Amino acid sequence: MKKLRVNDCLSPAFTSVVATDYPEKHAKASIFAVHEPKHNPTCLGLVSQQDIAMNPGLNFSDLVKCRTQPMLNNTHTVQQALALMKKINVDTLPVIDSQHTLLGIVTRGELLERLYQHEHKQLLIMRKKLTSMLQVKRELRNTLLNMQGTINASIGSDPLTGLPNLSQIREKIQLLIKQARLSNSQGAVLLIDIDNFKNVNDILGSFYGDLLLQQIPHRIVKTLKVNNLLARMGADEFIIVLPEIDSSDEAIFVAKAIMRALTKPFSVQAQEVLITASIGISVYPAGSRSVEAVFTNAGLALELAKDVGKNNYQIFIQSMGDKLKNSQKIEKYLHHALDNHELSIRYQPQVDIKNNQIIGMEALIRWQNTVIGPVAPDIFIPIAEKMEVILPMGEWVLETACNQITQWQKTGNPVRIAVNLSSRQFQEFNKSGGSHFIKCIQRVLEKTGLNPSLIELEITESIFMKNFQSSLTSLKQLKNLGLRISCDDFGTGYSSLNYIKHFPIDTIKIDKSFVSDIAYDPVNVAIIRAIILMAEQLNIEVIAEGVETETQLTMLRDLGCHIIQGYYYSKPLPPDEAALLL
Numbered sequence: 220m221k222k223l224r225v226n227d228c229l230s231p232a233f234t235s236v237v238a239t240d241y242p243e244k245h246a247k248a249s250i251f252a253v254h255e256p257k258h259n260p261t262c263l264g265l266v267s268q269q270d271i272a273m274n275p276g277l278n279f280s281d282l283v284k285c286r287t288q289p290m291l292n293n294t295h296t297v298q299q300a301l302a303l304m305k306k307i308n309v310d311t312l313p314v315i316d317s318q319h320t321l322l323g324i325v326t327r328g329e330l331l332e333r334l335y336q337h338e339h340k341q342l343l344i345m346r347k348k349l350t351s352m353l354q355v356k357r358e359l360r361n362t363l364l365n366m367q368g369t370i371n372a373s374i375g376s377d378p379l380t381g382l383p384n385l386s387q388i389r390e391k392i393q394l395l396i397k398q399a400r401l402s403n404s405q406g407a408v409l410l411i412d413i414d415n416f417k418n419v420n421d422i423l424g425s426f427y428g429d430l431l432l433q434q435i436p437h438r439i440v441k442t443l444k445v446n447n448l449l450a451r452m453g454a455d456e457f458i459i460v461l462p463e464i465d466s467s468d469e470a471i472f473v474a475k476a477i478m479r480a481l482t483k484p485f486s487v488q489a490q491e492v493l494i495t496a497s498i499g500i501s502v503y504p505a506g507s508r509s510v511e512a513v514f515t516n517a518g519l520a521l522e523l524a525k526d527v528g529k530n531n532y533q534i535f536i537q538s539m540g541d542k543l544k545n546s547q548k549i550e551k552y553l554h555h556a557l558d559n560h561e562l563s564i565r566y567q568p569q570v571d572i573k574n575n576q577i578i579g580m581e582a583l584i585r586w587q588n589t590v591i592g593p594v595a596p597d598i599f600i601p602i603a604e605k606m607e608v609i610l611p612m613g614e615w616v617l618e619t620a621c622n623q624i625t626q627w628q629k630t631g632n633p634v635r636i637a638v639n640l641s642s643r644q645f646q647e648f649n650k651s652g653g654s655h656f657i658k659c660i661q662r663v664l665e666k667t668g669l670n671p672s673l674i675e676l677e678i679t680e681s682i683f684m685k686n687f688q689s690s691l692t693s694l695k696q697l698k699n700l701g702l703r704i705s706c707d708d709f710g711t712g713y714s715s716l717n718y719i720k721h722f723p724i725d726t727i728k729i730d731k732s733f734v735s736d737i738a739y740d741p742v743n744v745a746i747i748r749a750i751i752l753m754a755e756q757l758n759i760e761v762i763a764e765g766v767e768t769e770t771q772l773t774m775l776r777d778l779g780c781h782i783i784q785g786y787y788y789s790k791p792l793p794p795d796e797a798a799l800l801l
């Protein structure tokens with residue numbers, strides 16, 4: 220577009236000048252501003268050379284009148300000016316100020332250029348902003364990627380949580396152990412198990428259980444660093460790898476943070492769900508040199524965490540491994556203990572101190588293996604329970620004890636024998652409606668012709684409480700057979716006086732832990748006194764276990780307990796030695 224320049228200012232005073240003459244004098248000008256006479260700066264309008272040429276004979280004021288154009292003032296924006304030009308279809312407009320003084324003329328081209336420059340500048344600013352936004356975005360993406368790397372070393376393949384699965388994390392751990400060994404550094408593996416997750420599934424249903432499982436990794440990941448790994452082991456177990464730690468304290472710190480994060484309530488379909496977790500920690504490469512060892516050791520630590528009451532963490536130490544090896548050895552030999560006649564029974568008298576009479580004997584099992592030697596029942600009974608060997612073993616104890624009673628009866632010493640019933644046996648009893656166990660007892664009673672009231676079954680109070688209703692039914696069944704029921708280790712479990720009222724119990728055995736402290740602990744004295752008073756009211760016999768000293772004996776007597784079992788009178792004895800006492 221041709222650019223028009225501001226020309227001389229023409230004044231209507233030149234009215235007599237023939238228009239055609241004029242441009243010759245101002246040959247360079249192509250457009251003229253027309254002013255008030257006497258050089259008054261007020262601009263009246265514009266005329267172009269063409270206007271003048273087309274209207275010879277017209278004076279300027281007439282020309283201006285017929286060619287009056289709108290003018291721009293200095294408040295118009297570039298856009299407004301362009302819009303106006305477009306509307307009235309002109310390429311140039313004069314610009315005036317508030318006093319109507321002509322400031323100049325602008326062309327559309329010039330305005331477009333300015334607009335372009337303005338927009339260009341804006342664009343540059345925008346580009347700059349965009350660049351920095353992109354930078355932020357890139358940083359965010361990197362962080363996200365890193366976080367994702369934390370969650371999954373590769374794309375997760377557990378369909379429920381999207382986390383890597385066991386085999387993926389296994390390879391990674393193998394690599395990390397190798398790296399740690401080469402670089403003389405260390406790492407840790409944390410095995411997380413959600414406590415009682417089965418309850419969540421049982422109460423809410425597995426659909427909601429799955430929803431909860433999907434939320435758990437989000438909580439865990441918040442406690443982790445960028446280079447940590449998280450995977451799902453299966454069911455309600457998760458595994459975390461901390462590839463670089465300064466000390467085991469760092470792993471403990473993470474374990475605590477995870478436990479804290481998980482105890483905050485979860486919301487599953489508008490329901491509030493509370494959970495806790497148990498964690499087993501294994502540090503590599505020092506404690507666990509292979510990936511198998513890492514898993515086994517973390518698993519052992521986790522098992523201990525659960526054994527000591529859940530909702531806690533344990534770090535693997537070598538003695539746990541020794542315990543495992545030992546229990547594996549025990550397991551191996553325990554299978555044949557019964558068939559190889561390696562089991563025997565010791566009898567510990569229960570003495571009435573009022574008349575120094577033995578009122579009963581507790582049958583306590585012993586195991587002596589030719590390879591591993593004697594193993595204490597506290598050690599092998601829990602293992603036997605896991606292996607189910609406990610069931611035939613328990614029957615053997617019962618039968619042997621019954622035979623013992625008849626033998627002593629024959630020699631004129633009828634004495635009651637207390638037989639311990641393991642939790643596994645009692646569970647089995649509950650499950651089968653007692654059918655198997657009751658048949659076994661009936662068989663023994665028939666064979667021996669024994670008075671059932673000479674058999675007392677010792678069941679720990681925690682076992683009673685596990686399933687109140689079915690325990691009650693089972694106990695009533697046993698009671699109907701004429702057997703006596705004793706509540707063992709009383710005071711260590713729930714010690715609910717309420718259930719004692721409901722259960723058909725003949726004897727309460729005050730746990731030896733209360734007796735051992737009786738001389739120093741007034742609280743224990745108060746508890747024992749309360750137990751004795753309650754038992755008296757309910758007509759239940761009380762036996763104090765683990766009595767070792769004269770002081771304990773005297774104190775118990777003063778409290779009103781007169782049946783005593785413990786080293787003070789006798790250690791558990793082989794049958795022939797026990798017979799001598801009788």
Ligand code: C2E
Binds near residue numbers: 567583595597767787
């Ligand atoms: P328990 O039923 O509480 O048996 C009492 C334990 O205390 C016995 O240990 C006994 O030897 C010990 N003891 C007795 N008097 C004293 C004393 O004055 N001081 C101390 N410190 N201890 C005393 P034992 O024979 O090692 O049995 C340990 C546990 O193994 C038993 O605890 C019982 O729970 C279990 N057990 C023993 N025999 C059998 C059995 O035939 N079947 C089942 N299921 N469990 C058994």
Ligand code: CA
Binds near residue numbers: 581639677707
């Ligand atoms: Ca017992």
Ligand code: CA
Binds near residue numbers: 708730
């Ligand atoms: Ca006991």
